[in-house]
Amino acid sequence: MTSVAATPRPGTARSLIAESRDVERAVQLILLGARLQVLESETNLSYERLLKLYKEVTGRSPSKGQLPFSxxxxxxxxxxxxxxxxxxxxxxxxxxxxxxxxxxxxxxxxxxxxxxxxxxxxxxxxxxxxxxxxxxxxxxxxxxxxxxxxxxxxxxxxxxxxxxxxxxxxxxxxxxxxxxxxxxxxxxx
Ligand SMILES: [Zn+2]
Structure with missing residues (x-):
């Protein structure tokens, strides 16, 4: 697999690097005030993982519901x-x-x-x-x-x-x- 966009196989060094980059990005996004839908769209982390990160960083649960903006x-x-x-x-x-x-x-x-x-x-x-x-x-x-x-x-x-x-x-x-x-x-x- 040479494609940058491809998801690396779990357990490889590359997947660990990709994952830590995703975690770092998710934290940055949370600190900027991004909602969960943004995190899901911009990282490859699971919903459960993101939810945990969100609570850890902000100390509260994310707001529910769809993004209302047209x-x-x-x-x-x-x-x-x-x-x-x-x-x-x-x-x-x-x-x-x-x-x-x-x-x-x-x-x-x-x-x-x-x-x-x-x-x-x-x-x-x-x-x-x-x-x-x-x-x-x-x-x-x-x-x-x-x-x-x-x-x-x-x-x-x-x-x-x-x-x-x-x-x-x-x-x-x-x-x-x-x-x-x-x-x-x-x-x-
Ligand atoms: Zn003008």
Whole structure:
């Protein structure tokens, strides 16, 4: 077996290395706040193993149920601004550094989180949401559009009219109100 993706036979040195890498990755993901579904998708560890790890790292049981997020979430005004910031970081990382898909998501999320905190803002996007977003982007279910007014790139619907696209910062929705425009990034909903 030469394929990197192939699961090594249990009991071999290679399987031990692959497994410890998976454990390390799972712990990193848990610390970032990933839900169990993310861990299942991004490692080859069994559900039981992941559950045990999750409890060990966080001291509590993972929340149950399906991931509730649809693409709509990322198109709402405030989440869209956060999603776009995260996605722009991820895209520039993917261009600049050789990273696994999941490594890029993790690194981009840490940078997004740092940037938010440096500005004194709450990171509205959770890690699981950021992961979900990257999946939607990679599948073409969401795209990036360039704002015709500020030139920034924003997460948009695949059917967006690129020639007339204006982002949520240049044209906040009416409900945001004039006073709110200044604190546009405050996660107060
Ligand atoms: Zn704009």
């Amino acid at each position: 693409t709509d979430y990322f198109l709402q005004w405030q989440p869209n601004i956060h999603a776009s910031l995260f996605e722009n970081i991820r895209q520039s990382l993917l261009k600049a550094v050789a990273l696994d898909d999941i490594e890029a998501v993790m690194k981009a999320y840490r940078l997004y989180d740092e940037q938010m905190r440096a500005c004194g803002l709450q990171p509205l996007l959770s890690f699981t949401r950021a992961w979900r977003l990257s999946r939607f982007m990679d599948a073409g279910m969401l795209v990036r559009a360039r704002c015709t007014q500020c030139g920034g790139h924003f997460v948009a619907d695949p059917y967006v009219n690129h020639r007339h696209y204006v982002c949520g910062l240049c044209k906040p929705p009416a409900r945001a109100g004039k006073g709110r425009a200044q604190g546009a990034l405050r996660a107060d909903d």
